[in-house]
Amino acid sequence: MIEVHDLHRHFGGFRAVDGASLQIRTGSITGLIGPNGAGKSTLFNVIAGVLPPTSGRVVMDGEDITGLPPHELFHKGLLRTFQMAHEFSSMSVRENLMMVPPGQSGESLWNTWFGRKRIANEERALRARADEVLDFLTISHVAEEKAGNLSGGQKKLLELGRCMMVEAKIVFLDEVGAGVNRTLLGTIADAIIRLNKERGYTFCVIEHDMDFIGKLCDPVIVMAEGKVLAEGPAAHIMENEAVIEAYLGRGLKNKAMVGA
Numbered sequence: 001m002i003e004v005h006d007l008h009r010h011f012g013g014f015r016a017v018d019g020a021s022l023q024i025r026t027g028s029i030t031g032l033i034g035p036n037g038a039g040k041s042t043l044f045n046v047i048a049g050v051l052p053p054t055s056g057r058v059v060m061d062g063e064d065i066t067g068l069p070p071h072e073l074f075h076k077g078l079l080r081t082f083q084m085a086h087e088f089s090s091m092s093v094r095e096n097l098m099m100v101p102p103g104q105s106g107e108s109l110w111n112t113w114f115g116r117k118r119i120a121n122e123e124r125a126l127r128a129r130a131d132e133v134l135d136f137l138t139i140s141h142v143a144e145e146k147a148g149n150l151s152g153g154q155k156k157l158l159e160l161g162r163c164m165m166v167e168a169k170i171v172f173l174d175e176v177g178a179g180v181n182r183t184l185l186g187t188i189a190d191a192i193i194r195l196n197k198e199r200g201y202t203f204c205v206i207e208h209d210m211d212f213i214g215k216l217c218d219p220v221i222v223m224a225e226g227k228v229l230a231e232g233p234a235a236h237i238m239e240n241e242a243v244i245e246a247y248l249g250r251g252l253k254n255k256a257m258v259g260a
């Protein structure tokens with residue numbers, strides 16, 4: 001469980017996150033939606049240690065993790081993916097996955113000289129794990145492909161795969177569906193649901209595609225102007241007056257109603 005208490009993140013005088021409080025239940029796929037500039041990515045960045053908060057607290061399973069750097073959060077099983085995928089483009093897809101787990105013996109020179117057998121064993125295990133991940137994500141056919149040649153949607157799947165190479169507990173996905181075709185979006189949605197149901201991953205998902213949010217997420221948290229505006233099941237949220245106003249603006253909404 002992640003608890004966010006009265007979180008602020010200001011940029012100069014601008015309050016990108018302005019007193020947001022919310023909970024992400026263990027075992028949930030929680031959606032985070034809101035109009036452009038609502039503060040969603042900034043909130044993610046603060047939770048994931050990419051940005052320090054101006055004030056407020058983030059608690060994970062009872063432990064205060066406010067302001068911990070990303071690598072420490074990574075060891076606790078908290079991972080964040082970015083709107084733009086961060087693959088190593090000239091390496092193969094499989095190699096990208098094999099790079100993820102920290103503390104591999106091959107990383108130290110001493111081990112390179114004296115621990116050849118151990119390194120070979122580790123590599124074999126990593127390779128097997130990477131192949132299992134590719135199989136789970138239904139992209140085994142691109143294992144040897146350079147990651148830079150993947151389509152946008154395949155890169156998003158690779159990001160999910162990187163989360164599977166470590167014992168992730170909670171994964172923050174930023175606009176996982178942006179620029180992805182419908183078929184691959186379905187594959188990504190299925191992978192998220194299976195990771196959640198079969199492997200116990202908790203997800204928090206920022207996404208603008210409401211079909212995707214509706215299919216995947218419960219609850220959905222709505223942010224506007226740096227604050228939490230509403231929370232509930234997707235169907236209720238989409239009928240919530242305050243949410244509709246936040247998206248359309250009062251003037252636009254009235255015009256739409258006059259036009260109806």
Ligand SMILES: Nc1ncnc2c1ncn2[C@@H]1O[C@H](COP(=O)(O)OP(=O)(O)OP(=O)(O)O)[C@@H](O)[C@H]1O
Binds near residue numbers: 014035036039
């Ligand atoms: N590093 C920064 N410096 C100054 N302002 C910033 C910075 N990062 C974000 N902002 C501002 O904070 C506000 C919230 O941005 P944020 O990216 O968190 O919104 P968002 O809800 O994720 O929007 P979108 O859906 O468009 O990605 C925006 O007005 C943005 O311009």
